[in-house]
Amino acid sequence: MNSNLSSHDWLKVSAYLDRQLSPRDQAQLEERLQKEPELRSTLDDLRQMQAVLRSQPSLRAPRNFTLTPEMIGVSRRAPAHPALRLVTAFASLLLVVMLVGELINQRAVPASAPAQLQESMALEAPETGGVEALSQISPESDAAGQTLEIAPMAAADMPTAAVETGVELPQGTPAPSAKMVAPPSSAEDSTNSAPSESQVQAFSAPEEAAQPALDRVALEGSASKIFGVERNLWRGLEGFLALIVLVAGVSWLILRWRK
């Protein structure tokens, strides 16, 4: 009966039925509906069909479709302990950061401190003439050459009076420095109980010249102490964080297993 209707007209009539046409298209179609009985008949058919379809009784679900925990499996159980998850994640992150930090620390402190120290000594000592002065004091052995390099440090550690008089060094003075520097002025050279003027000058000159390097050494020493303290602190923190990660992880596993 309505087979002559084009698919475009079907589309228009169908949309008109659902009031989905634009006002302009709607007005045009209404004009055509008044003139074309075939189009009108199609619209009536569709209205009737829609009414029949909508008049169909709504079926009731034959059973309830409510879900049980077994049905949904394990995929959404995790939200039960979000705080535990958060703590674990945070502690893990901190632990990683601290481990990386310590690694960097370990590489930076022990390697750089002596290297910087040696560099500074090697560069500064010749300029001050301290090397020459010390070479006059202990020219005989290779050990003296080694002494030269650390002489300013030894001089810094050694009180001026001790250097002048050759008396024993006070406690707390670094032993290796004292030993290495001591020979020229210590009891081993008993004949020179009173150091010569040149020796005094030789010691006083590098002492003044080496002052910046000495300050640096002092700083490095205190820094190493601080680093030592920090390192202990870091290790303590690391241990604490590792404990948190472990406890949280085990708790989560136990809770999951219980569920």
Next chain:
Amino acid sequence: MLHAAQRGDLDAFNRLVLAYQDLVFNLTYRILGESEPAEDAAQVAFISAYRNLGSYRGGSFKAWLLRIATNACYDELRRRQRRPTIPLEPVNEEDEEIESPAWIADTGESPEDSIERQELGQAIQHCLEDLPADFRSVVVLVDIQGLDYSEAAQAIHKPVGTVKSRLARARQRLRDCLRGARELLPSEFRLVEESNQ
């Protein structure tokens, strides 16, 4: 309730299930045409909805849920295509097929009107099943479930224009199919049709 369900509250989600289960079952039944697969599809749809609640970004929850149910039906239809089955039709003593077997009839409804209604329902279902699945879902959503075009578009995840065109073509086919069941139409509809003729 929806927000609670999104946070993983199963009880809240189950309240949503109770509110929407008839709607979902109607859809799956109309698309699949059989009660048992329709139940399975509805159950699968609710499980899938619960697992994917995180992906729900507002809008019509009904349309979102019906989209999941429609997809569950499509999956079932695809499964049927891969593994076609021969329906077990009831036969009488003379080995002839019983069109309306007594064991599926609702024994609580015996009047003729009720039988006619059932037959009309079967005729509609038969015509729906003759439609391609894409057309069928649109007709069910708009003409049976009463969704508007935008909701139907959301439910089938297609533009509104696609809904319009599919619906027009589906209605054309459905009308032609239902012509054969004109005598089954309720009297008020028959009168309208006769007056048109």
